[in-house]
Amino acid sequence: MADTNVTRAAALDTATLSDALDRLGIVGQCYGISGRDPGFRMAGRAFTMICGPAGKPAGTVGDYIDDVPDGHVVVIDNGGRDDATIWGDILTEIAHRRRLAGTLIDGISRDVALCRELGYPVFSKGHWMRTGKDRVQVERMDCPVNIGGARVAPGDLIRGDADGVVVIPREHEDAVLAAAEEIHAAEERIRAACRSGMRLDDARKQFKYHSLQTRRD
Template sequence: MSESPALTITLAMMRQSLYSAVVSDALDGLGYKQQSPRLSLKPFTTSELLVGRCKTTLWVDMAHVDPRPYELELQAVDDCQPDDVLIAAAGGSVRSGIWGELLTTAALNRGCVGAVIDGAIRDVSKIREIGFPVFARTTCVYDSFNRQRVVDVDVPVEIDGVAFHPGDLVFADEDGVVVVPQAVENEAIRRAWDKVHAENVVRDSIRGGLKAAEAFAKYGVL
C-alpha cells in the first residue's frame, strides 16, 4: 500500500474520496473501535457524504414555560463557522422536531455544512429543497418551544455512548456517522486515504479477473 505522509489532505479532498466506512476502518486500526453510534441516524434530506467539524449542542426535555426560548440554540447557529456540522445531542428524544427549515437557513448562511440530530427533525421537504444534509433518528411535527431546549454549547457531548468534541471531524453518509478524535485525526485520515486508493487498485484487479482471495493475498486490502 502506498503512503502519503507529506500530503495535506483537505476537507475538499476528503469529500471527494473518503466515506464513513473507510474512515471507520482506519480508526479500528488505531484502536478506536467505537466511533460510530450504533443507533440509526438516517440521512433525511440528501444521500451525499457530509464532512465537517463538530459544533456541539446539548439538549434536554422540558415541561415548563421557557423563560428564554430558543436562546442557546440560536446562539449556537449564529456562532457557526464555515465547514461546521451542528451536532445536537438530545438523548434520542422525539418530544419535538428540534431542527427545521429556519435553523437550516440560518446555519447555512454562516457556512455550516450539515447537522447530526440525535432526536427528531421537521420541515424535511423544505430542507431537502435547500440541499442541506441532515441526519436524525426520525421526524416530529411539534415545535421545540416549551418541549426541548439547548442547555450548553461547544462542550463534549455523547450520542449512543460515542463522544463528540467541538472541532472533531465527523463523516456521515448512508452507512452511518463516524467521528474522528482530534488526537488521531492526521493518522486516521492518512490511513483512510491510503486504503481507499489501494481499494481502487484491488477493485480494478478483481474486475480484470483476479479472484477475491488472490487479491487479498496480494494487496492485503478488503
C-alpha cells in the first residue's frame, strides 16, 4: 500500500519544503549534506542508527541492511566524521537490489562510482576511500539521530534532491506538506502571470510572495 505522504513529499522540491519548515518554525534542513551525484533524488521514511568509534573487538558497520523496511531511507548518524567511511559498495548493491529509497549520512561514504552507476541515491557530507572497518561501529538503531543539525526520528519523512536534504517530523508532516503545497501553488501562479506579461513585482504582490515563508505559529 502506497504511503500517501511519501508520494506528496516526492512531488515537492527541498527548497519548497525548507520554506514550509521555516514557516512552521521547524528545523529540518540537514546542513552540509549533499548527493554524491547532483541527479540523485530520494523520498522515504527514516530507518535510523547512531555510530561511534570502534571498540576492541570492533562491532559491525553494516550487517543491518536486510532488516531495513522496503522503501525506507537508511539514516546514519556518524557524528559528521570525515576520516573514515560508514557506507560502501556492498551496502549500495544490496540496498539498490532491495529497492530502498536511499541513504543519508552525517559523515562520509565511498565507492561513489557504483552508486552513480546504479542510480542509488547516497547523500552525505562527502566521500573518501578510507574504510570504517575497525574504526567505526553501529551503537544503536531505531532511535532519534542528528543529521546536519536536524533531528531525525524513526519513521520521519526524508526528501533529498540537488539542493540537499530535509527531514519532516512525522508529527508535523501533514502541516508541513500542506504549507509546501500552498507555497508551490503560489509560486506557479507567479510564474504563469509573468509568462503572460505581468511584472514580477506585481505578480509577487498579488500572490503574496513575500509572506509565503513568514513564520506562523
